[in-house]
Amino acid sequence: MIDKRVADPEAAVGGVVEGATVMIGGFGEAGSPIELIHALIDHGASGLTVVNNNTGSGEVGLAALIRAGRVAKMICSYPRSANSTVFPELYRSGRIELELVPQGTLAERIRAGGAGIPGFYTPTAVGTELVEGHEVREFDGRDHVLEHALTADLALIKARRADWHGNLVYNRTARNFSPLMAMAATTTVVQVAEVVATGGIDPEVVITPGIFVDRVVHVASPAHESDLVARGVTYP
């Protein structure tokens, strides 16, 4: 019988290795799997390459993972924000690498990674410094640049509801990168506020079919980054 539930976030991140590539869902705080990220900090794995749209906020969640010195490289579209202080300091002192990717290209690289498409051409960023050195090819009289798929060892994502098969429904704009990351990682771990027994989700509304999901963790009252930051919480 298929039952992908694991006991807690600590069990969920078990097995992550040094130097792993970890995709973390979320756009800003929307959809950020705070409890899973904190479990990753507790786990201790370092030298990580992390894929996320941003670099976190304050000193919780992804910002805390970076501050703890666990991240060797960020693959990201927007590392700057009002509350983002940890990353700039590490970046300026050369202690963390950055691969800056346009947001749409980042999304499509992850999608392609999960979809078995090793490379694709996009018109985005043609003629800009971000694609210097990329192969260029013309389609319909217009230049496009070659981009490569992104895959990961581990994806940490947040959804609203899961069943025991790992079928997922998301919440509003917390969806963002997570359905793509779920596909592109060898091991996909999801935290959800609600778990239902298999059969409890109408097949018509499933956004991420369980085939892409490996571990389901129930976190009944997930924290929100902005709330933690406003209260001055730091992690650990």
Added chain:
Amino acid sequence: MSREQMSARAALDIADGSYVNLGIGIPEMIAQFIPEGIEVILHTENGLLGMGPSPADGDGDPELINAGKRQVTALPGASYFHHADSFAMIRGGHLDLCVLGALEVAANGDLANWSTGGDSIPAVGGAMDLVSGVKAVYVMTSHCTRDGIPKLVKTCSYPLTGVGVVNRIYTDLAVVEVGPDGFEVVDLTEGVTFDEVAALTASPIQDARSARVER
């Protein structure tokens, strides 16, 4: 012309039924000035079509935000989708219009708006995707910087966001289009003369007002 006035001016030119992406910051203000009776569907790159105004205090959801990380609402007819679909809408030419800010716009339509170079932390977001795929690209910006340096130039000195992408620029002084021969003024702010605008533009600029019927 204030930011509100610029936004109100730009809002007049958006057609009923348009699907529009408004950049974070000043362009977002355009949403408040869409005229009565005109329905514009706002797209936010982080996965919502049919974005509505900010919620009342206390009614917000930290998981219902716009690209600028501000809490918003969802109007009747809205839809949520993931990032690959969001950027398929953008890159695949489905959006009618995007309005962005600018550091510089060149006479051939090159846009620089993501980096001042030098020491700043580089960050790009969705700007390069937007300018590559959306059907019309408008810019809203002050005509000059706070130090009086023109932002409409012959060639951009800042790193480019896109090559030849800008169609129209709304400034505090004028509405300027990018034509085959460079900048063309199609509308002037009340009390501003064409010669004043030309003097503050670092590239040849033509007066195209008499040749145009606006909208």
